[in-house]
Amino acid sequence: MDAAVTGRMITPNGAAVARKRGTSRCEGGAVQAKTFTSASLPEHLIHQERFRLWRDISYSRVASVEVGISDLPFEAGLKANSIGRLGFAKMSATINRAARMLHHIRAARTEVYLFTINLGPTLIASNPGKSDITMPTGSAILHATKAQAFVGSDRNTWANLALPRKIVDDKFPGMEGRQGALIPAESEALTLLRNYLSMLEAMELPEESVLFDHISETVVDLLGLATGAKGSEAELAGTRGLRAGRLQAVLKQIKSNYRNPALSASLVGLQLGLSGRYVRDLLAATGxxxxxxxxxxxxxxxxxxxxxxxxxxxxxxxxxxxxxxxxxxxxxxxxxxxxxxxxxxxx
The missing domain is CATH 1.10.10 (Arc Repressor Mutant, subunit A)
Structure with missing residues (x-):
């Protein structure tokens, strides 16, 4: 395979990773996620050897962290992608601990905010010198300049969203002070952000899509709202981000339930905590x-x-x-x- 470098992507640890010709695009010129799975490892390797090999050839390229494995047979799947200025990675593995230490943060080439969302069983998030935080399924934590560790069960699933700090700080001053605070799973902005990221994960966009700026703005808006940002920018973000997030939630609900003869705008609104008129207005604006x-x-x-x-x-x-x-x-x-x-x- 031709290994000539054709570009670089910002990954969830803020590092630039080379994209290689033949692996950076999928059919039609769309951005292709980098996927690293333990299923491709040699079957004869023992538990610890499988982990070390997978870590060396994949995980260390995407996130500079210290990790520990459970006693279960090693299994892991990691999917990482960049959409414009965003980095997004999702992992499910028999890894029970992940820690981003100060030396990892200092070694990163780009200063980023990491937004970690727990998609599996309850995690414990710990910061040196602070009390541990319990993270139920669906909850999230923002971190950037401070060490952060996560400890979970034998098998865990989580997602990391990476955004350049300058982009976020320019829009929401004081964001750094919101590091380490638990964002509950039931937060509307976080719920919409999870749904939005799930949609992006399934999409195939051109490598230089004109939608990237809009996507970045929507994600930053929802991130700011989820972390409790205040002020005029937060009010604007509420207009932009919540509306965009709610629209995606409505479209997802319609796609999942269109076979229901009783489906109506009022029913979709009831399921999402919106009025039927608001649902109709959201869709009318799309044409x-x-x-x-x-x-x-x-x-x-x-x-x-x-x-x-x-x-x-x-x-x-x-x-x-x-x-x-x-x-x-x-x-x-x-x-x-x-x-x-x-x-x-x-x-």
Whole structure:
């Protein structure tokens, strides 16, 4: 494989990591996450040897930390990516301790804020000279200039979001003073940030996407709100970040439940703690209404089933009902208008 360097990415420890030709892009020129998994290690290695090899060839490239492993057979999966100025990494492993010490912080090439989100069982976060903090599933902690350690169970999952400190400090002065404070899982801004990052993790964006600035601004806004930032910038962030985060939550809810014939803007709003009118306004601003989005999802689903040999014995009416239509005549008219042929002809 050609190992010529084609670029660098900011990783969650603030270090610049070379991207190699042939591994930095996926098909279509989209950014490809760097994935390091223990499944690719030689099977004959014993527990500790598997860990050391995985750490040496993967984990040390993404995050300069000290780690410890549990007594379970070693397993680990680490996925790291950069989206514009953001670094995002998610790991699930039989690693029960991770510590970022002062010498790791000093060695980093770029000063960053790390936002650690616990996605697994309860963790204990400790800072030298301070009381330990219990981190339930979904909670988070911001850290940057101070040592930070996390101790968990035999198997843990967490995510690290890295943002250049200057970007965050310019928007939210005093952010450094919010290091080490627990952000509860039920915080709306944190919930929206988790959902937003989950969406980004699944996306394939061009390596130089025009969306990067917007994504960065939304993430910084939600981060500031989650950590309790105050002042005029926080008020603006609330307008931008919460609205963007809520929109993604609404879209996710629609995509997960569009087959439900009773799905409505009011029901989605009830599930997310929003009013039905607010949900409709959010979607209207995107250029596609609630009903238009539902209709498109159901029609695309129906078309996929009609052309799938696995469903060839199903009646067209049954397919229409399965994807959420309650009126077969309406389904037939909508299908023909959308695709230019009847459902029967699509088969």
């Amino acid at each position: 596609a209404s609630f009903s238009e989005r539902i209709l498109e999802l159901r029609l695309q689903d129906a078309k996929a089933m009609l052309t799938d040999p696995r469903h060839q014995d199903k009646k067209i009416g049954d397919i229409a009902m399965e994807v959420g239509f309650g009126d077969i005549s309406y389904f037939n008219r909508s299908f023909k208008k959308r695709f230019g042929c009847s459902p029967g002809a699509a088969r």
